[in-house]
Amino acid sequence: MPAPEEIETLIGQVAGGDRSAFRALYRESSAKLFGIALRICRDRAVAEDVLQDAFVEIWRRTGQFAAGRGSGISWLSVIVRSRAIDHLRKRGRVAARETAGSAETEALVEAMPDPAQVADGGVEYMALAACLEQLDPAQREQVLLAYYEGHSREELAARYDAPVNTIKTRLRRALAALRTCLDG
Amino acid sequence: MVEDERDLDAAERALGTLSLDAETAEDRARREAWERRLSPLLAPVAPAEPPDGLLDRIEARIDAASGAEAGAEVVDLDAMRRRVTLWKRATGFAAALAACLAAYIAVPLISPEPAPKYVAVVTSDRDGSTGLIVEFDTGTGIATVIPAGATVPEGRSLEMWHLPEGETTPRSLGLLPETAVFRQTFEAGPGDLFAISLEPEGGSPTGQPTEPIYHGQVIRVE
Incomplete structure (x- = not known):
């Protein structure tokens, strides 16, 4: 990975319409971003569509990037995650999941980065992981399922066999606790 | 309390459990703050090389879109x-x-x-x-x-x-x-x-x- 400042410099140049900077930005970030698309979509063809959509959007939106409010790579990562989740929803991912066995569903949860494993996500990841660690395990799992798998309230309700309102309350309690932990 | 609910709505939009419809500029700023809070979760995801040629496809789409916007491409x-x-x-x-x-x-x-x-x-x-x-x-x-x-x-x-x-x-x-x-x-x-x-x-x-x-x-x- 390049130095964070390099990504931010490139984003600034792309905002000025510099196509060669755009190519450099793609070279420097596409492996990381494709990894994210693939992690969420779990299908190479879909992940390719997602990366295309995301980079077309990045080309248009670089002017909105505010240096000083988060790093360039995390700004790019959030765009890719949003597009990936859009694609999941559009492609009727729910139907696909219903046919998947419960063993596979368990494996998906297992495959999430373990908040206790604070290896190489950087200091922000360590802080967030430490805060997630303080949540009740079921609450933490719900937040991670929504974040990495794009689960809606309804899907979480079905998964945990709980009313949608209960899920909503739990999610919001977890998010409020994270906010206090991170900002406090 | 109302402010708190509004911030948690923004948090749920960032998480993806609420839709982005009808978001005001202020709510958008709140949601983006939450996107930044949660974004470290993406940091440890393993990278993967995208296929060759994807950048060309992206650039073709950008060219096509800018052509249409600028009226550079005339279609009779x-x-x-x-x-x-x-x-x-x-x-x-x-x-x-x-x-x-x-x-x-x-x-x-x-x-x-x-x-x-x-x-x-x-x-x-x-x-x-x-x-x-x-x-x-x-x-x-x-x-x-x-x-x-x-x-x-x-x-x-x-x-x-x-x-x-x-x-x-x-x-x-x-x-x-x-x-x-x-x-x-x-x-x-x-x-x-x-x-x-x-x-x-x-x-x-x-x-x-x-x-x-x-x-x-x-x-x-x-």
Whole structure:
């Protein structure tokens, strides 16, 4: 990975319409971003569509990037995650999941980065992981399922066999606790 | 307390458990703050090399979009519609269309020569009016999608679909743009079908057409 400042410099140049900077930005970030698309979509063809959509959007939106409010790579990562989740929803991912066995569903949860494993996500990841660690395990799992798998309230309700309102309350309690932990 | 609820709504939008509809500028700033709070979760995800050629496809889309916006690309819609009318007359295409497409039956067409050009005229099932023209060049692989008269009802969206020959599941080509001509690269060939469906605002919730109202089939023009 390049130095964070390099990504931010490139984003600034792309905002000025510099196509060669755009190519450099793609070279420097596409492996990381494709990894994210693939992690969420779990299908190479879909992940390719997602990366295309995301980079077309990045080309248009670089002017909105505010240096000083988060790093360039995390700004790019959030765009890719949003597009990936859009694609999941559009492609009727729910139907696909219903046919998947419960063993596979368990494996998906297992495959999430373990908040206790604070290896190489950087200091922000360590802080967030430490805060997630303080949540009740079921609450933490719900937040991670929504974040990495794009689960809606309804899907979480079905998964945990709980009313949608209960899920909503739990999610919001977890998010409020994270906010206090991170900002406090 | 109300402020707190508003911030938690923003948190849920960032998480994806609430939709982004009708978000004010201030709520957007709150949501973006939450996106930054949660984004470290993406840091430890393992990288993966995207396939060669993806950047070229991205740049082709950017070029096409900027061309359409700047008016750099001139499409003679009238000429295209005239040509379309001729084709309809020559083939009895419009009349036969709805019947063919209702069952999603692909009719084999003339065998292609090197790099032929094709057009699909997507017409209303109700009155036969043209809603969309899709022209594509198998040489370059670029499809030009031209909205031509389909109007989007208030509070709804029109979504475009492509059904490759021999397949049973249409693929979304995204929402119908209101004015711009847009081009994209996708594989298409004779016997493929195109359709437009009426959807809730924002597009199909299921990933499949909700209420198809326009249909069209590919015909060869050059």
